[in-house]
Amino acid sequence: MRIKFKLNGKEVTKEVEVHKRAIDFLRDDLKITSIKEGCGEGECGACTIIVNGKTVHSCLMLAVELDGKEIITLEGVEDSIKMAFVKAGAIQCGFCTPGFIISTKYLLDNNPTPSEEEIRDALEGNLCRCTGYIKIIEAVKIAAKGCENND
Numbered sequence: 001m002r003i004k005f006k007l008n009g010k011e012v013t014k015e016v017e018v019h020k021r022a023i024d025f026l027r028d029d030l031k032i033t034s035i036k037e038g039c040g041e042g043e044c045g046a047c048t049i050i051v052n053g054k055t056v057h058s059c060l061m062l063a064v065e066l067d068g069k070e071i072i073t074l075e076g077v078e079d080s081i082k083m084a085f086v087k088a089g090a091i092q093c094g095f096c097t098p099g100f101i102i103s104t105k106y107l108l109d110n111n112p113t114p115s116e117e118e119i120r121d122a123l124e125g126n127l128c129r130c131t132g133y134i135k136i137i138e139a140v141k142i143a144a145k146g147c148e149n150n151d
């Protein structure tokens with residue numbers, strides 16, 4: 001089936017098998033390898049992308065469901081958010097990082113000045129085995145400050 005959608009602001013038209021998952025299509029066919037597969041079951045958040053303004057697990061979605069949608073992956077996220085993760089030292093192995101950055105973008109797009117509790121709630125669906133989360137929370141606070149300063 002031929003599908004057409006916007007990926008990080010660019011129109012994409014591509015043939016896809018109807019049973020292919022969105023994560024496999026984006027990683028294998030479009031080489032968006034920032035999307036990671038941790039659990040493959042909607043539990044870890046490593047495969048999180050934004051589809052029409054909402055975060056979704058691309059491991060639980062079919063590629064054909066992307067038809068007509070606007071997709072944002074790590075590649076489409078503003079550098080200020082990515083740099084906040086670097087500044088806070090919130091990246092260790094980095095496997096979970098794209099998913100956390102996508103969830104952070106979603107949070108800040110909808111709530112530019114989140115409380116710590118709101119940050120924790122927003123990141124609830126993302127798991128990290130390495131950092132203990134404290135530096136990730138710090139990264140989101142730095143990113144939020146950056147957004148504030150840009151306003």
Ligand code: FES
Nearest residue numbers: 038039040045059
């Ligand atoms: S790989 Fe999709 S939620 Fe874990």
Ligand code: FES
Nearest residue numbers: 093096128129130
């Ligand atoms: S930095 Fe390794 S899983 Fe999060």
